[in-house]
Amino acid sequence: MRRGIPLLTVLIALVGCGADGPGQPMANVFRINPVEDSSTIQVPLRHLTGADGALSGRYADVWNCVDRPGRAISVNLGAMSISGKLCTFERTALPDADGDYLQITPPKEDTGDSAFSEVMMYHHITALHDHYHDSYGITHIDKPIRAIVNIQGYVDLFNKWIGLPNANYIPVEHAELLRQIIGIDILDGAEALVFGYNNISPQIGQVNFSFDAMTIYHEYTHFTMGGSRLLQPAVDRYGPDSSPIALNEAFADYFPSSYLDTPLAGGTYTLGKLARNLDNKRRCPDDMTGETHIDGEVASGAFWELRRLLGRTAADQVLWDAALSFTLTTSFDQAARAILDEVKRTAPAQEAAARKIFEQRGLLGCDRLRAHQDYDNNGPMAAYSPMVEGRDGAPAIFAGAKEGVPGYVQYRLHLDADTREVSIEYTPLVGSAGQGAEARGDVSLAIRAGSDPITYTYDSGKPVSSAHLVLKGQAVGEKAYRLTLSGPCLVPGADLVFQLINNGRDPATITSVKVTQSPTVTNPVATFHTCQ
């Protein structure tokens, strides 16, 4: 039986045409990126206001930085200075005679000056803006954010153009500094998104970050969170807590994934095998490292489960309702309580199930004490080794602590029944191998006998630790330390808890930890004899 088209449907279609149809210039974009999509799709470019056809509108103001020499720059790296020229700011994406941008297609070989980057950036910013605004009522993003694509510099030393191999959200005050350096008034004291491309790092591959909707959405979500929310470590009874920053990353992964209805947050284009997957079982403390993108997967995984429970719209709404109340240091635990409060209000029948998700993920009351496993991540995965903040970047209450800054995570070690001596060998690196400055950090170990975590009290305004011992190991080889423990506090068959303590000013990356237990005492001097 043939069925007629209801009048309401026709009206809705006509209204829809009014939004996207005649009068709206069309353009080609990847729905996500060149890896996920075999071809581009045609979309309308909404909210354009630029009189000259430039991609400038109510919610995005896009510029290209093409590979023609602009202002001279000198990057001061202390030991050396790199001179060169900044790229030139232009609007290269312009309409054809029909007012469309369909002549702009992905380049066969990206040389970092493609107008396609501008089109991708403009479309995907406005698309996500409209989603956040129309679906969840978010209004503080109703302003044009500046976005620069293909930012690059001609480096005299290499005699070539080098792209910025990353994408960033730039808050207001730093954007003002950029404006002064760039020298033209495209950043008039407003926030910005700055995107580059990679032609220098083999680990990243040939990637243009503005070709990836997920990366655009990720940075735009950081912009939506803003420059004064979820940016600093918190402090709790286990020491510094990096979960606020991880939470920022979790939202920047989750909301784009929810919008695109895929749990592959990082996407396969810009991150490759490091792509983040929200359909995971990660939990606190087992999967916490101190690296905020990785730790964020604990929270974003919980949010993805919440989405399954409540449905996309309801889950996203409660998450936004909670998130906008967060401050600089809202932790996993506080966030989970706030989200559950919103679930209780909007879907009370689901509150118990939602609470179970957050409990199983360890977001509620995580003790950040995990079972130790040996690892050795020297090599390309070094960035994913646990990080211990240095005195300069730590919460001020720890910056002046006598022993140093505790790591974000503690480790529990079970001693064998015949263990009389334990050696903990660890490799703390500071600086960057890429800059030739990688060195052994000034890192000790805090030790506590038994199964309980090392805790901190702050009654005097300074941290007081429950650790029984804080000691730095003996230097081993070029970069490692080895701490050997023996004595009456080392109880065979019992547990031992340790935490890395950074006495240096810079953050240290712990690229390996190896524990050796022995029934034989080799060190004639007992090192662990006080544990009351």
Added chain:
Amino acid sequence: MARWVPASLCLLVAVEAWAAPPRLELQAAARREVALMAGAVVSWPVHRLRPAMIRGLAEATRGSDDESRARSFLQAHPALFGGEGSSLAVRDVQSTADRRVVRFDQRYHGLPVFGAGVSVVLDQSDRVRAVSSEMEPLRLPSIQPGISQGAAVGAVCARLDREIPTLFNARLGILAEGTPRLVYRVALPPTVDPEIRWHLVDALSGEYVGWRRAAPAGGR
């Protein structure tokens, strides 16, 4: 026999007593205030004198706009959000379909308290449903800097082993974390410091205090 205490010691004790806030008293007052809030669910970090988050509220407000409504709530709870010399400047009002969040930045005798403020969550009936706060009571002996902006930038560049740039962003304010102190907050251009961060320099001693993130790490 009368025992004499040196005058300098008396002065030192007096100064210390004045400078150190009565921590336990302030904390106890905040706890009493929270206890009066029916149905409140409280998150109270172990090192803080005041709670970081209070939810489960349904407090009526007074006022003709969101800022005044939020202020009426905050002024009704001085043990949680007040303090000698402290004031609140509205930063913005953010909203979702269900909520309006009025965000305030803390000031101390007119100076910004970096990173400190209060977010008040209003519902569609103008009731306060939640509040998040980074605001702690402050007491500083002086808000007169002992060094110039330029000297503060110099301290940052010395720490980073960089030449002093002609462009920078430096602002005097208060760092409330740990022991509160007067600081300059300095941002350097990316050609000098590629990290998007703030540097903090003690505005009395010129000591480099540390850095804080100003934005999330790169999107990868």
